Amino acid sequence: MTNTIADIAQAKAILVMGSNTTEAHPIVALSIKQAVSENGAKLIVIDPRRIRLVDYAHLWLSQKAGTDVAVLNGLMNVILTEGLEDKQFIAGRTEGFGELKNVLAKYTPEYVEEISGIPADLLREAARIFARSERGSLIYAMGITQHTTGTDNVLSIANLAMMTGNIGKPGTGVNPLRGQNNVQGACDMGALPGCVSGYQNVCDQRTITKCKDLWGAKLPEKPGLSVVEMFEAALRGEVKAMHIMGENPMLSDPDLGHVEKALRKLDFLVVQDIFLTETAEFADVVLPGVTFAERDGTFTNTERRVQRVRKAIEPVGDSRPDWGIICELSRRIGYKMDYSSVGEITDEIASFTPTYAGITFERVSREGVQWPCPNPDHPGTPILHAEKFTRGLGKFHPVEHKPPAEEPDEEYPLILTTGRYLFQYHTGTMSRHSRGLEEMCHEARVEINPADADKLKVKEGDWVKLITRRGKIKVKACVTERAPKGTVFMPFHFKESPANVLTNPALDPVSKIPELKVCAVRVEKAGSRQ
Amino acid sequence: MAQVNVTIDGRQIKTESEKTVLEVAKENGIYIPTLCHDPRLKPYGACRLCLVEVEGAKEPLLACATQVADGMVIATDTVTLHEIRKTIVELLLSNHPLDCLVCESTGQCELQDIAYNLGIEEIRFEGERHTYTIEDFNPLIERDPNKCILCGRCVRICQEVQQDFVYDFAERGFETIVTTPYDRSLIKTLCEFCGQCISTCPTGALTERLSRFKGRVWETKKTKTICPYCGCGCQIELYSKNSEVVRVGTEVKSGVNSGNLCVKGRFGYDFINHPDRLTAPLVRKGRKLKKASWEEALDLVALKLSEIKKKHGADSIAFLSSAKCTNEENYLMQKFARAVIGTNNIDHCARL
Ligand code: SF4
Numbered sequence: 030m031t032n033t034i035a036d037i038a039q040a041k042a043i044l045v046m047g048s049n050t051t052e053a054h055p056i057v058a059l060s061i062k063q064a065v066s067e068n069g070a071k072l073i074v075i076d077p078r079r080i081r082l083v084d085y086a087h088l089w090l091s092q093k094a095g096t097d098v099a100v101l102n103g104l105m106n107v108i109l110t111e112g113l114e115d116k117q118f119i120a121g122r123t124e125g126f127g128e129l130k131n132v133l134a135k136y137t138p139e140y141v142e143e144i145s146g147i148p149a150d151l152l153r154e155a156a157r158i159f160a161r162s163e164r165g166s167l168i169y170a171m172g173i174t175q176h177t178t179g180t181d182n183v184l185s186i187a188n189l190a191m192m193t194g195n196i197g198k199p200g201t202g203v204n205p206l207r208g209q210n211n212v213q214g215a216c217d218m219g220a221l222p223g224c225v226s227g228y229q230n231v232c233d234q235r236t237i238t239k240c241k242d243l244w245g246a247k248l249p250e251k252p253g254l255s256v257v258e259m260f261e262a263a264l265r266g267e268v269k270a271m272h273i274m275g276e277n278p279m280l281s282d283p284d285l286g287h288v289e290k291a292l293r294k295l296d297f298l299v300v301q302d303i304f305l306t307e308t309a310e311f312a313d314v315v316l317p318g319v320t321f322a323e324r325d326g327t328f329t330n331t332e333r334r335v336q337r338v339r340k341a342i343e344p345v346g347d348s349r350p351d352w353g354i355i356c357e358l359s360r361r362i363g364y365k366m367d368y369s370s371v372g373e374i375t376d377e378i379a380s381f382t383p384t385y386a387g388i389t390f391e392r393v394s395r396e397g398v399q400w401p402c403p404n405p406d407h408p409g410t411p412i413l414h415a416e417k418f419t420r421g422l423g424k425f426h427p428v429e430h431k432p433p434a435e436e437p438d439e440e441y442p443l444i445l446t447t448g449r450y451l452f453q454y455h456t457g458t459m460s461r462h463s464r465g466l467e468e469m470c471h472e473a474r475v476e477i478n479p480a481d482a483d484k485l486k487v488k489e490g491d492w493v494k495l496i497t498r499r500g501k502i503k504v505k506a507c508v509t510e511r512a513p514k515g516t517v518f519m520p521f522h523f524k525e526s527p528a529n530v531l532t533n534p535a536l537d538p539v540s541k542i543p544e545l546k547v548c549a550v551r552v553e554k555a556g557s558r559q
Numbered sequence: 560m561a562q563v564n565v566t567i568d569g570r571q572i573k574t575e576s577e578k579t580v581l582e583v584a585k586e587n588g589i590y591i592p593t594l595c596h597d598p599r600l601k602p603y604g605a606c607r608l609c610l611v612e613v614e615g616a617k618e619p620l621l622a623c624a625t626q627v628a629d630g631m632v633i634a635t636d637t638v639t640l641h642e643i644r645k646t647i648v649e650l651l652l653s654n655h656p657l658d659c660l661v662c663e664s665t666g667q668c669e670l671q672d673i674a675y676n677l678g679i680e681e682i683r684f685e686g687e688r689h690t691y692t693i694e695d696f697n698p699l700i701e702r703d704p705n706k707c708i709l710c711g712r713c714v715r716i717c718q719e720v721q722q723d724f725v726y727d728f729a730e731r732g733f734e735t736i737v738t739t740p741y742d743r744s745l746i747k748t749l750c751e752f753c754g755q756c757i758s759t760c761p762t763g764a765l766t767e768r769l770s771r772f773k774g775r776v777w778e779t780k781k782t783k784t785i786c787p788y789c790g791c792g793c794q795i796e797l798y799s800k801n802s803e804v805v806r807v808g809t810e811v812k813s814g815v816n817s818g819n820l821c822v823k824g825r826f827g828y829d830f831i832n833h834p835d836r837l838t839a840p841l842v843r844k845g846r847k848l849k850k851a852s853w854e855e856a857l858d859l860v861a862l863k864l865s866e867i868k869k870k871h872g873a874d875s876i877a878f879l880s881s882a883k884c885t886n887e888e889n890y891l892m893q894k895f896a897r898a899v900i901g902t903n904n905i906d907h908c909a910r911l
C-alpha cells in the first residue's frame with residue numbers, strides 16, 4: 030500500500046476493486062466502513078459478485094470478469110471529458126499524459142458498457158463521485174492481479190490515482206491488500222527469482238558486488254524461474270529437485286493435475302511444513318517446521334510495517350524453527366551460517382537492504398516501522414511518493430483492454446472465478462486445523478445465479494460437476510444472487526473439491542501471475558458425490 | 560486542541576481540552592470504575608459508575624461523557640460517590656448468578672473487579688432474578704443473558720465498529736434483554752463471528768467456547784505477537800498455559816487493528832497444538848514416509864542437493880519460500896538458494 034490502513038478512514042471516496050474486503054481483509058474493511066459511516070465517504074465497489082461490502086456502498090458496478098482495464102479506462106474517459114482531472118498534479122508531478130489521453134479517447138462509457146456490461150450512466154456517476162472527492166483511496170487485491178492482464182490492471186489503477194491527484198496524501202493512494210500475513214515480507218526479502226532483498230536486481234553490478242562482499246558468494250547471473258515456471262521446467266526434466274518451505278502448491282497453484290505430474294517427476298523433493306500437506310505427501314524428506322507461535326522474528330504487513338513476532342511456546346515435539354533448519358543445511362553443504370539468535374539475521378537484513386537499513390531487531394521490538402527506513406533515526410514512511418515518485422515524475426502507462434486468455438464458448442459457456450471465504454484461509458493448512466473455523470465452514474459451494482441454475486435444473490445443495498479444459502471436480506451448489514448471471518464462483522481452500530484443478534495457468538507476461546480469476550467452465554448436474 | 564489545567568483528587572494535571580475526564584484520569588493512573596465504557600466506542604453513560612464530583616456542578620457528572628475544561632476541580636472518590644457506586648453494583652449483583660467459581664470470566668470480569676474494589680460484602684437488595692435459557696448452537700460464542708448487565712457494549716461494538724447490527728435491546732423494564740433478531744442463533748444472523756462482542760463484554764455473558772475450562776487468565780502467559788492469517792498484520796496476544804495456546808486476545812487501542820480482530824485472528828489458533836502437527840522429520844523409505852532423526856534427514860537433504868547440483872547444475876534445483884515464514888527465514892532461504900546452492904530459482908506464492 031502507498032498509504033496506511035488507518036488513513037483509509039480519512040478518504041472522502043473509496044474505490045474498491047477486486048477485493049472481497051470484509052471476508053479476506055476484515056480489519057481493512059472496518060476502516061472502510063468507518064470512513065463511510067463516520068466521515069461521510071462515498072464507497073464505490075467494482076466487483077462481478079455482490080459481495081458483502083456492497084451493503085455499505087453508494088454504487089456497485091458489476092463488471093464481467095476480466096474487463097477491468099476497460100472499466101478503468103472508461104472511468105478516466107469520463108473524468109477527462111468532464112474536465113475533472115487534477116490538472117495541477119498532472120502538470121507538476123507526472124509525464125506521459127498525452128499518450129494516455131490518446132488511448133482513453135475510444136473508451137466512452139457506451140463502448141465500455143459493451144465490453145463490461147456496466148451501464149454507461151452508472152460508470153459516469155462513479156467517475157464523477159471519485160474525481161470530485163477531495164481525497165480518494167483506491168483499494169484492490171487479487172481480483173485485480175490474478176489475470177493475464179494483471180500488470181495492465183495495476184497500471185490502470187495507478188493512472189487513475191495520478192490523474193485525480195490521489196497520491197502522497199492521507200486518505201488517498203494505490204492500496205493493494207496482500208493476501209497472506211507475510212507476503213509483503215517474503216517479496217521484500219528477495220524470495221523472488223529476479224531480485225535479492227529490497228528489490229535489488231540480480232543483474233545489477235552493484236548487487237553482484239554486494240553479494241560478493243557481504244555473503245562471500247558469486248551471485249548467479251540470470252534471473253531464476255517463477256513458481257509456475259518451476260513446475261513447467263520440472264515437467265520438462267530441467268528442474269530435478271525442489272525444496273519447498275511452508276507452501277502448498279498442490280492446492281494453491283493453477284491446474285493441479287499439472288503440478289502433481291511435475292512433483293512426481295522430480296528426483297528429489299524436500300518439504301518443510303507444520304502438517305503433512307497435500308504437497309508434503311509427495312516429498313522424499315519432510316522437515317517439521319514451527320508455527321508463528323513458536324518463533325521469533327519479524328513480519329511485514331500490507332502497509333509495509335515491519336512488526337515483531339514473539340515466541341509464545343516452545344516448538345511442539347521435535348519440530349524446529351525454519352531458520353535453524355536452513356542454517357543446519359547450509360553448514361552441511363559447506364557454507365557457514367552462524368547466527369546465535371534471530372535478531373542477528375534481522376540486523377544482517379538491515380545492513381544488506383537499503384529500504385530496511387534503519388530497521389534493527391532492537392527497534393522493531395519496541396515499535397513497528399514502515400519501510401523505506403534508510404537509517405536508524407528515520408521515522409519510517411507511512412505514505413509513499415509524498416513529494417516525488419521514486420523515479421522522479423510519475424509516468425502514465427496507457428493500456429488497452431485485452432480479453433482474458435480463455436472466454437466462454439459453446440462447450441464451456443460460463444465464467445469461473447475463485448476466491449476466499451471468511452472462515453477459511455488459503456489452502457487451509459492452518460484454518461482447517463482450527464476446530465472453530467472448520468465447524469463454521471467445512472466445505473466449498475459453487476455460487477451460481479438463480480437464472481443459470483434454473484436452466485441447468487440445479488437446486489440449492491445439489492451436487493454439480495464443474496468441467497474445464499484442465500479437469501473436473503464435484504461440488505455442491507449454492508444458488509444465489511451474489512453470483513452474477515453467467516459467472517460461477519468457488520473458493521480454493523478445500524482439498525475435497527480443489528478449485529485449482531480447474532483454473533487456467535496462463536500467465537501475465539510481466540508479473541508471471543496466473544489467471545486464477547477467469548476461466549471458461551461448464552456446469553452439469555451430478556447425481557451424487559460419487 | 561488547547562492546553563488546559565485541571566485538578567483531580569488534589570493533583571494538578573496539564574492536559575488537552577478535547578479529552579474526557581475519564582481519559583485524563585486513566586492517563587494519570589487515577590482509577591474511576593466503569594462498566595459500559597470501551598475506548599473503541601463512543602461514550603454512552605449507561606452504567607453511571609463513573610460519576611465524579613466537579614466543583615460548581617449541582618450534581619455529579621459522568622466522567623466518560625464530560626470533557627475537561629481549564630480550571631476544573633474534580634473529585635473521583637468521595638463518600639457520596641462511593642455510596643452511589645455501591646448501590647448500583649449491589650443492584651446489579653442482586654440479579655446475577657454469582658457462579659464465579661466456574662464462570663469463564665473470573666479473573667477478567669469487570670463486574671467482579673468492581674465489586675471487590677468497592678468492598679461489597681453483602682447485597683442489601685433481594686428481588687426477582689432472570690432465568691433465561693438460551694441455547695445458541697454455534698461453535699464459537701457462548702451467550703448467557705443471565706449474566707448480562709445491559710451495558711450495551713456488545714450492541715454498540717457490533718453497530719459502531721463492526722457495523723453488522725446483530726444485537727439489540729428487546730422488551731422493557733426488568734424484562735429488557737440483549738438479543739438477536741427473532742432470538743435466532745447467531746449462525747442465522749449477519750454475524751461475522753469476529754468475537755468483538757466477547758472482547759468488550761465486561762462480564763461472563765459473552766464468552767469463548769473454544770477456551771472454556773482451558774485455563775484461568777492468571778495461569779496463562781501473555782505474548783504480544785502478530786496474527787498469522789491475512790496481510791493486515793493485526794497485533795494479537797497469545798494466552799498460553801503449559802505450552803498450549805488457549806486463547807487469543809488484544810490490547811485495546813493498540814496495533815494497526817486498534818484492538819479489533821476478525822474471526823480468523825481471534826478463533827483460528829488451535830492448529831498450533833493440533834495432534835496432527837508434524838513432530839519429527841520423515842524420510843521416504845520405499846513407498847512410505849517413515850520417522851527419522853534430524854541428523855539422518857538433514858544429512859540426506861544436504862547430500863542429495865549437493866549430488867544433484869554436481870550432476871545437473873545449480874539451476875536444476877528450485878526453491879519455494881513462504882509467506883507464512885518470517886522475514887529472517889525468507890532472507891535466509893534466498894541466501895541459501897543464491898549463495899549456497901547458486902541459483903536464482905527462488906519464489907513464493909505471492910502471486911497465488
Ligand atoms: S461476533 Fe461480531 S458480528 Fe457477531 S454479534 Fe459479535 S460483534 Fe457482532
Ligand code: SF4
Nearest residue numbers: 786788789793821824
Ligand atoms: S485478525 Fe483477521 S484481519 Fe487481522 S490479520 Fe488476522 S486475519 Fe487479518
